[in-house]
Amino acid sequence: MEPVIIVGSGLAGYTIAREIRKHDKLTQIIMITQDNGDFYSKPMLSNAFAQKKTAEQLVTSPAKVMVEQINLTLLAEAQLKAIDTDKHEVDTSLGRYRYSKLILALGADVVRLPFGGDAAEQILSVNDLGDYAHFRSKVAQAKRVVVIGAGLIGCEFANDLLMAGIKSTVVDPMSYPLTALLPETAGLAVKNALQAAGVEWKFGTTVQAVDHRENGFRVTLANGEYLDADLVLSAVGLRPRTALASAAGVHVKRGIVVDEFGETSAKDVYALGDCAEYEAGLLPYVLPIMTAARAMAQTLVGTATPIVFSPMPVSIKTPAHPISVQPVKAGVAGSWEVAVSEEAGLKLLFTDEAGHLHGFVLTGARVTERSAVVKLLV
Numbered sequence: 001m002e003p004v005i006i007v008g009s010g011l012a013g014y015t016i017a018r019e020i021r022k023h024d025k026l027t028q029i030i031m032i033t034q035d036n037g038d039f040y041s042k043p044m045l046s047n048a049f050a051q052k053k054t055a056e057q058l059v060t061s062p063a064k065v066m067v068e069q070i071n072l073t074l075l076a077e078a079q080l081k082a083i084d085t086d087k088h089e090v091d092t093s094l095g096r097y098r099y100s101k102l103i104l105a106l107g108a109d110v111v112r113l114p115f116g117g118d119a120a121e122q123i124l125s126v127n128d129l130g131d132y133a134h135f136r137s138k139v140a141q142a143k144r145v146v147v148i149g150a151g152l153i154g155c156e157f158a159n160d161l162l163m164a165g166i167k168s169t170v171v172d173p174m175s176y177p178l179t180a181l182l183p184e185t186a187g188l189a190v191k192n193a194l195q196a197a198g199v200e201w202k203f204g205t206t207v208q209a210v211d212h213r214e215n216g217f218r219v220t221l222a223n224g225e226y227l228d229a230d231l232v233l234s235a236v237g238l239r240p241r242t243a244l245a246s247a248a249g250v251h252v253k254r255g256i257v258v259d260e261f262g263e264t265s266a267k268d269v270y271a272l273g274d275c276a277e278y279e280a281g282l283l284p285y286v287l288p289i290m291t292a293a294r295a296m297a298q299t300l301v302g303t304a305t306p307i308v309f310s311p312m313p314v315s316i317k318t319p320a321h322p323i324s325v326q327p328v329k330a331g332v333a334g335s336w337e338v339a340v341s342e343e344a345g346l347k348l349l350f351t352d353e354a355g356h357l358h359g360f361v362l363t364g365a366r367v368t369e370r371s372a373v374v375k376l377l378v
């Protein structure tokens with residue numbers, strides 16, 4: 001039998017490899033990765049600096065250990081060049097390999113906006129361990145950082161820098177942080193809490209240019225303001241890696257489209273993690289990856305098992321004002337109601353006309369109620 005090939009050594013890649021091995025001890029698993037294959041927790045990248053963690057300390061299991069534990073063949077520092085779905089082959093920088101099943105755990109790239117200025121190329125982004133090591137070396141001597149983007153990653157970095165004693169100014173075109181996840185009431189509570197802790201916000205505007213200035217940078221905003229900084233960090237979002245799948249004729253929208261079993265439009269080709277697009281959309285979080293991997297592994301070894309996502313609240317690592325949110329599925333009619341509003345935290349519930357609970361937001365001290373509220377979801 002031809003091997004199962006997994007492309008990507010992040011959480012998705014290693015999790016599906018582990019799950020397959022629970023059911024199948026013999027089939028060869030080949031993992032192709034563009035890095036060295038060390039395993040680390042990617043969510044830690046946005047809150048590790050204040051803990052004084054080095055990139056090396058974030059590695060929880062070196063590649064050698066993962067290879068031995070799972071019993072797989074690792075092709076490290078290899079580039080996937082093309083996929084031939086008819087021949088069931090992948091072309092890599094290390095040669096061509098046939099597969100029985102192919103799992104694309106490609107991840108996502110940071111979105112890079114076109115900024116003006118003579119220092120635009122020096123704007124940093126953090127998307128992997130190498131990026132974090134570079135960021136850490138640059139930010140160690142900084143006192144002022146401009147963060148572009150007030151989404152989940154931008155807010156987590158702003159809070160982490162604050163805890164490390166570094167002043168951050170967050171620039172975003174919206175009117176409050178985390179607009180993709182939170183209703184305005186909750187977003188404003190987060191804004192006020194982080195502002196009271198020391199984060200500065202610049203809402204309703206965008207960064208136009210970043211230029212060199214003495215020993216740092218001058219950031220020009222669309223509203224005419226200038227910000228001086230020692231470092232500029234972009235956190236405006238991620239874009240699923242879909243180019244190779246698209247070139248192979250696989251159906252792609254924002255991500256690589258998969259069915260209820262995780263299979264793409266190409267037979268025997270599956271997608272998992274940040275690159276995969278489910279009926280519910282993109283789910284770039286830890287719990288969906290774990291859930292999908294467990295079901296997908298059963299399918300891969302011969303027992304067709306649909307992927308069913310139970311409620312999976314998202315935790316946002318902002319210690320100045322913690323957040324737990326269960327996003328509402330697209331198309332669900334209803335409204336947000338404030339159940340509890342106090343300085344220590346908020347509880348917001350999204351219910352339909354019949355009073356059924358479809359989503360919630362807990363902030364501050366209220367995040368301790370997460371388990372109890374999850375049980376009330378339909």
